[in-house]
Amino acid sequence: MTPAISDRAAAGVSSGIIQLFNVTKIYRGGIAALQDVSFEIEKGDFLFVAGSSGAGKSTLLKIILGAERVTQGQLVVNGRNVTRIPPRELTRLRKETGFVFQDFKLLENRSALENVALALQIHGLPPGEVRKRAYHALRAVGLADKRDQRPLRLSGGEQQRVAIARALVNNPLILLADEPTGNLDPALSREIMDQFLEIHQRGTTLLVATHDESLPAYCGRDCIVLDKGRLVRDG
Amino acid sequence: MWPYKLYYQLKTTAQNIREHRATVLLSLAAVGFTLLLLASYLLLLSNLQSVGERLGRELQIMLYLDKGLSGQARARVEEAVRAGKEVESVEYCSPRKALRSLEEAMGEAARVLKGLPENPLPGSLEVRLKGPYRNMETIEKIASRLSGIEGVADVEYGGGWMKRFFAFIRILRWLALSLGLLLLFASVIVISSTLTLGFYSRKEEIEILRLVGATESYIRFPFFLESLLQGIGGAALALALLWVLYQIFRANMGAAWGLFAGWGQLHFLSVPATILLLSLGAMVGVVSSVLTFSRFSAK
Numbered sequence: 001m002t003p004a005i006s007d008r009a010a011a012g013v014s015s016g017i018i019q020l021f022n023v024t025k026i027y028r029g030g031i032a033a034l035q036d037v038s039f040e041i042e043k044g045d046f047l048f049v050a051g052s053s054g055a056g057k058s059t060l061l062k063i064i065l066g067a068e069r070v071t072q073g074q075l076v077v078n079g080r081n082v083t084r085i086p087p088r089e090l091t092r093l094r095k096e097t098g099f100v101f102q103d104f105k106l107l108e109n110r111s112a113l114e115n116v117a118l119a120l121q122i123h124g125l126p127p128g129e130v131r132k133r134a135y136h137a138l139r140a141v142g143l144a145d146k147r148d149q150r151p152l153r154l155s156g157g158e159q160q161r162v163a164i165a166r167a168l169v170n171n172p173l174i175l176l177a178d179e180p181t182g183n184l185d186p187a188l189s190r191e192i193m194d195q196f197l198e199i200h201q202r203g204t205t206l207l208v209a210t211h212d213e214s215l216p217a218y219c220g221r222d223c224i225v226l227d228k229g230r231l232v233r234d235g
Numbered sequence: 236m237w238p239y240k241l242y243y244q245l246k247t248t249a250q251n252i253r254e255h256r257a258t259v260l261l262s263l264a265a266v267g268f269t270l271l272l273l274a275s276y277l278l279l280l281s282n283l284q285s286v287g288e289r290l291g292r293e294l295q296i297m298l299y300l301d302k303g304l305s306g307q308a309r310a311r312v313e314e315a316v317r318a319g320k321e322v323e324s325v326e327y328c329s330p331r332k333a334l335r336s337l338e339e340a341m342g343e344a345a346r347v348l349k350g351l352p353e354n355p356l357p358g359s360l361e362v363r364l365k366g367p368y369r370n371m372e373t374i375e376k377i378a379s380r381l382s383g384i385e386g387v388a389d390v391e392y393g394g395g396w397m398k399r400f401f402a403f404i405r406i407l408r409w410l411a412l413s414l415g416l417l418l419l420f421a422s423v424i425v426i427s428s429t430l431t432l433g434f435y436s437r438k439e440e441i442e443i444l445r446l447v448g449a450t451e452s453y454i455r456f457p458f459f460l461e462s463l464l465q466g467i468g469g470a471a472l473a474l475a476l477l478w479v480l481y482q483i484f485r486a487n488m489g490a491a492w493g494l495f496a497g498w499g500q501l502h503f504l505s506v507p508a509t510i511l512l513l514s515l516g517a518m519v520g521v522v523s524s525v526l527t528f529s530r531f532s533a534k
């Protein structure tokens with residue numbers, strides 16, 4: 001249950017599924033979004049990342065997905081060194097990782113179902129299977145009846161849930177969720193959290209960025225805190 | 236696994252084309268007309284070449300013999316000429332026969348010949364070559380060899396204009412190559428621009444596909460296919476337009492061409508030439524997509 005064992009990470013003896021060693025991320029333009037961040041998440045853990053706006057939460061999740069490059073330090077995800085990852089391996093890493101983007105990243109000209117289906121099609125699943133699984137994922141977030149709507153016809157919270165459904169549809173090994181409840185009311189937030197707890201039970205490792213201080217408590221989970229790119233509270 | 240991937244990629248291709256069909260059609264038309272220029276040039280060239288070959292088949296070599304050559308000496312010359320493996324037949328034309336045919340050709344004006352003290356014309360040998368040797372390149376060599384035979388005074392073949400005609404065809408062929416490259420390049424630019432537009436309008440989708448773990452080849456294949464279709468489609472369009480133009484030309488100008496070509500027939504592009512043009516279209520498509528990809532590769 002101790003999620004972040006930074007000294008073990010520093011010593012290099014670790015079995016964590018996500019390991020950061022003195023990671024620094026400096027964006028073009030010189031903004032240091034992460035500075036010398038080290039921590040580790042064990043396989044099967046469920047951990048929150050808190051911090052004020054601009055603290056670097058989204059950046060942290062994005063580098064783990066390989067969507068942003070690390071400027072300095074090392075990052076190992078599921079045995080792969082993401083700082084020097086070949087393209088083939090990166091796509092494998094992304095296929096086993098679910099990501100809920102803060103800005104959802106839904107395609108406007110596709111229905112909710114098609115948006116979720118996209119993540120299944122790239123695996124080459126048969127169309128029937130794709131439709132079935134996408135439908136179940138949408139039903140799990142309470143959007144079965146909105147499956148044919150395009151994102152612009154959905155409320156912010158509904159779009160967010162489509163994004164969650166897409167992240168979960170592949171039963172990912174790791175789930176990275178960036179403010180997954182940012183647009184949801186407390187009741188819906190708890191529903192989503194219950195769902196996260198359920199996939200946690202099934203063995204998925206979760207890292208969830210949030211503003212909402214009540215979520216870690218609700219889930220009974222630990223929380224690391226970022227402040228101006230530095231890790232200030234560990235576990 | 237992959238058959239379904241291919242299925243989704245084909246669907247994406249169809250959707251891409253449907254979503255910006257106006258651009259695709261425009262680009263198809265542009266490529267079609269560009270390749271039409273190339274195709275019509277090739278057709279003209281191919282027909283001119285046939286004319287040349289046809290005229291070349293009528294080529295023969297005239298050997299003028301030394302004056303006062305004895306019959307025995309003449310037989311020796313004939314034998315030496317016949318010994319050449321390229322020679323099909325040799326026919327002797329005596330000075331008297333030559334004069335008679337000259338008189339016939341001159342008609343009324345032949346009276347001037349009557350005043351001559353003796354026949355000024357030499358005897359000659361008309362040499363026909365075997366089929367494969369009846370072309371400008373070999374005929375020239377053979378003629379110069381035959382002119383070296385003892386008893387041969389002079390040699391004449393074809394006409395200067397034949398030589399010029401073939402030189403002209405060589406120039407046209409060279410132009411075809413450079414013009415072709417230029418036109419193919421233009422087609423590549425057209426398709427590449429269309430593809431670039433497609434890339435921009437799908438930027439978001441491409442980004443999302445990358446983030447959920449799609450491989451570059453999965454993402455690119457639909458664009459590759461679209462590009463290939465435009466290349467081949469453009470070539471097919473060019474061929475179809477050329478066919479129509481060819482029919483119109485033949486209906487109106489067929490007779491004139493016949494006169495020019497010594498009653499040779501007009502012909503359309505051969506099957507290999509048609510396949511070549513379609514392959515060039517395909518190649519244009521492939522090159523365009525590779526060029527576009529290299530500009531849009533993932534960072």
Ligand SMILES: Nc1ncnc2c1ncn2[C@@H]1O[C@H](COP(=O)(O)OP(=O)(O)OP(=O)(O)O)[C@@H](O)[C@H]1O
Nearest residue numbers: 027028029031033052053054055056057058059060
């Ligand atoms: N693509 C980018 N280019 C340049 N700077 C960026 C980029 N993305 C983020 N930043 C900067 O990096 C810092 C951290 O941003 P980040 O999005 O990680 O914060 P955050 O903790 O997720 O904030 P929020 O809670 O508002 O989502 C900010 O100062 C931001 O301006």
Ligand SMILES: [Mg+2]
Nearest residue numbers: 057058102178
């Ligand atoms: Mg953020």
